[in-house]
Amino acid sequence: MAIVMQDIKKQYAGTSAPVMEHFDLTIEEGSFTVLLGPSGCGKTTALRMIAGLEEVTGGRIFIDENDVTDVDPGERNIAMVFQNYAIYPHMTVRGNIEFGLKNYQIDKEEINERVNYVLDMTGLSEYADRKPSQLSGGQRQRVALARAISKSPKAFLMDEPLSNLDAKLRIQMRTDMIQLYNRLKCTFIYVTHDQTEAMTMGTDIVVLYKGMIQQHGTPQEVYNNPSNLFVAQFIGDPGMNALRLSDGGYVGFQPRLAQFGKSENGLNLQGTVLTNEFMGHDCMITVDIGCGSIVMRRRETRKVGEQVSLFIPQENLFYFDADQNRTGTVQTGEVVSVFHVDD
Amino acid sequence: MSTIDQIDFRTFRKLELKQHGRAYKILNGALKNPYVLIAPAVIIALGTTVFALIFCIAMSFMKWDLIRGTIEFVGFYNYKYIFTDTLFLTSLRNTIVFMVVAVFIGLALKVVVGVFLNKNKPGHNLVQTIMFTPYIIATVAIATIFRYMMQPTSGVFNLILSTLGLPTSDWYLGAQTALMSLAFITIWQGMGYGVLIVVSGLRSIPDYVYEAARLDKSSKPNTFFRITVPLLSPTLFYLLVTSSVAAFTTFDIVAMMTDGGPGTSTYMLAYYVYMQGIRFMHYGRAMAASVVLLLITASLSVANFALAGKKVHYQ
Numbered sequence: 001m002a003i004v005m006q007d008i009k010k011q012y013a014g015t016s017a018p019v020m021e022h023f024d025l026t027i028e029e030g031s032f033t034v035l036l037g038p039s040g041c042g043k044t045t046a047l048r049m050i051a052g053l054e055e056v057t058g059g060r061i062f063i064d065e066n067d068v069t070d071v072d073p074g075e076r077n078i079a080m081v082f083q084n085y086a087i088y089p090h091m092t093v094r095g096n097i098e099f100g101l102k103n104y105q106i107d108k109e110e111i112n113e114r115v116n117y118v119l120d121m122t123g124l125s126e127y128a129d130r131k132p133s134q135l136s137g138g139q140r141q142r143v144a145l146a147r148a149i150s151k152s153p154k155a156f157l158m159d160e161p162l163s164n165l166d167a168k169l170r171i172q173m174r175t176d177m178i179q180l181y182n183r184l185k186c187t188f189i190y191v192t193h194d195q196t197e198a199m200t201m202g203t204d205i206v207v208l209y210k211g212m213i214q215q216h217g218t219p220q221e222v223y224n225n226p227s228n229l230f231v232a233q234f235i236g237d238p239g240m241n242a243l244r245l246s247d248g249g250y251v252g253f254q255p256r257l258a259q260f261g262k263s264e265n266g267l268n269l270q271g272t273v274l275t276n277e278f279m280g281h282d283c284m285i286t287v288d289i290g291c292g293s294i295v296m297r298r299r300e301t302r303k304v305g306e307q308v309s310l311f312i313p314q315e316n317l318f319y320f321d322a323d324q325n326r327t328g329t330v331q332t333g334e335v336v337s338v339f340h341v342d343d
Numbered sequence: 344m345s346t347i348d349q350i351d352f353r354t355f356r357k358l359e360l361k362q363h364g365r366a367y368k369i370l371n372g373a374l375k376n377p378y379v380l381i382a383p384a385v386i387i388a389l390g391t392t393v394f395a396l397i398f399c400i401a402m403s404f405m406k407w408d409l410i411r412g413t414i415e416f417v418g419f420y421n422y423k424y425i426f427t428d429t430l431f432l433t434s435l436r437n438t439i440v441f442m443v444v445a446v447f448i449g450l451a452l453k454v455v456v457g458v459f460l461n462k463n464k465p466g467h468n469l470v471q472t473i474m475f476t477p478y479i480i481a482t483v484a485i486a487t488i489f490r491y492m493m494q495p496t497s498g499v500f501n502l503i504l505s506t507l508g509l510p511t512s513d514w515y516l517g518a519q520t521a522l523m524s525l526a527f528i529t530i531w532q533g534m535g536y537g538v539l540i541v542v543s544g545l546r547s548i549p550d551y552v553y554e555a556a557r558l559d560k561s562s563k564p565n566t567f568f569r570i571t572v573p574l575l576s577p578t579l580f581y582l583l584v585t586s587s588v589a590a591f592t593t594f595d596i597v598a599m600m601t602d603g604g605p606g607t608s609t610y611m612l613a614y615y616v617y618m619q620g621i622r623f624m625h626y627g628r629a630m631a632a633s634v635v636l637l638l639i640t641a642s643l644s645v646a647n648f649a650l651a652g653k654k655v656h657y658q
Contacts, residue, residue: 074560100559
């Protein structure tokens with residue numbers, strides 16, 4: 001089911017400026033769309049408006065071509081998983097799942113059937129009669145998921161559902177979430193600030209910054225073909241290095257594509273190694289190039305304090321104009337400084 | 344686990360006392376024993392409560408004549424006396440009626456007003472502050488005010504009622520209405536405090552639970568009874584225990600306003616104890632009545648806690 005946000009405006013009462021204006025977004029039916037951006041970019045607001053928990057100041061929202069702008073959250077045929085799980089603390093696991101189903105006046109037998117099915121699916125069968133306080137964080141998250149699945153909604157809305165879990169569990173839940181998506185084959189809208197989550201799970205990524213969509217594309221498109229400097233620096237682990245040039249433009253390159261040595265055909269830099277972080281498969285090396293520091297990811301290492309020459313092949317350079325938008329034209333100015341979008 | 348739980352207090356003490364070798368040795372020895380640390384509090388608590396309790400129970404089996412200065416063991420005589428004393432039985436009945444009305448109607452009103460005031464709207468805090476004022480006014484003052492206001496012929500209550508064309512009441516001066524008038528004042532007096540507690544309880548229920556309920560298509564009454572009330576239950580339970588004990592031991596408003604009258608219509612247990620002990624000098628009977636009062640309030644609390652185990656949801 002397609003979800004369309006049309007010319008959305010959102011302004012909180014008592015504030016002078018809207019957090020979002022002329023916001024248009026179409027989420028394809030059956031996609032796993034990730035709304036990605038730093039905190040305060042409007043991604044959660046967008047999700048909450050789709051859910052109906054947040055009113056829109058202007059514009060319309062459509063789910064399956066029905067205008068749901070003024071429809072109650074419970075009538076939108078969606079389910080939501082919250083960052084802090086939002087399970088009812090006084091109900092058992094079973095009670096948590098049943099609560100919504102009872103409100104939809106589904107008959108008892110079917111409720112039982114559905115509850116048992118989702119409990120089995122999420123591996124919670126043996127915890128059915130426990131209270132949330134007797135469960136671990138990961139299990140609580142499963143309860144929230146089970147509750148959402150039980151409603152067999154047309155779309156799942158997820159607001160940073162993994163961010164309260166520890167690193168190991170998060171990676172495992174990531175895999176589980178992808179499997180769940182493959183199994184349910186319905187629309188997932190997933191909010192996160194973690195670009196790794198976005199890249200690994202999403203079929204579509206919507207990069208948001210300051211209430212505006214910076215880019216909407218597949219993970220490959222967003223990574224390999226960023227439309228502006230913000231996207232280039234936000235996506236990737238770490239994101240692109242960017243250098244401000246004397247002609248006002250910028251040149252960017254991915255940390256993995258910078259090499260040690262010199263080359264005729266490419267951008268040559270010189271500097272001192274500041275830090276060398278061993279990451280397992282490779283190393284993250286910070287190099288001070290005089291006007292700031294850049295990051296490289298290489299398998300070969302260099303000692304801290306060592307003088308190094310490095311180059312980036314011409315075909316791996318990305319150019320941006322003075323407005324930080326991607327441009328095909330090669331910028332030729334001298335390197336003035338190292339640049340970070342959020343500076 | 345909070346950070347405070349993780350502090351190792353032994354290390355803490357060692358750090359502070361390291362420079363003073365001898366003091367450290369002596370203090371560390373004593374401080375290793377937790378009982379030494381709680382001793383001052385325990386001594387005061389035992390002296391003021393346990394001793395008084397034992398004294399009270401012991402004296403309830405005695406006939407204590409202050410004028411002759413004799414104390415005589417009389418077994419269960421005092422208990423037999425009070426349980427055949429119609430005044431005691433009336434007091435018991437009055438107390439129970441008073442408690443049920445003051446506690447349950449009071450609690451329901453506190454929740455209703457609390458829910459109403461639990462919105463961050465201008466004026467709500469002011470209303471709450473005004474409502475809280477009676478709680479910090481001495482009962483003597485409140486009783487005096489209400490004696491004027493509830494005066495059947497010249498009081499403002501009847502003035503308002505008659506202006507509105509409604510039937511008037513004898514309030515605290517009528518045998519049928521006196522007990523309920525006292526309950527009314529008690530509810531009014533405890534309202535602000537109760538509402539404050541209810542509002543803080545309501546504010547501790549996280550918003551996301553309500554959002555989840557909205558997504559679960561829960562109607563407002565359903566959300567109130569199945570989400571709000573259960574999550575508010577620790578707060579309600581606290582109010583239930585404290586206000587029922589307070590209601591059962593009500594004394595000052597009776598002494599101030601009605602002296603147990605008209606007739607014996609507002610005689611309550613605590614007032615009975617006072618009259619027997621202080622006015623009539625029947626210490627034994629007063630102590631026996633106190634013990635009964637204590638047993639009732641204690642079993643009330645125990646019953647409350649037993650109920651709480653099933654119905655109160657601590658998060």
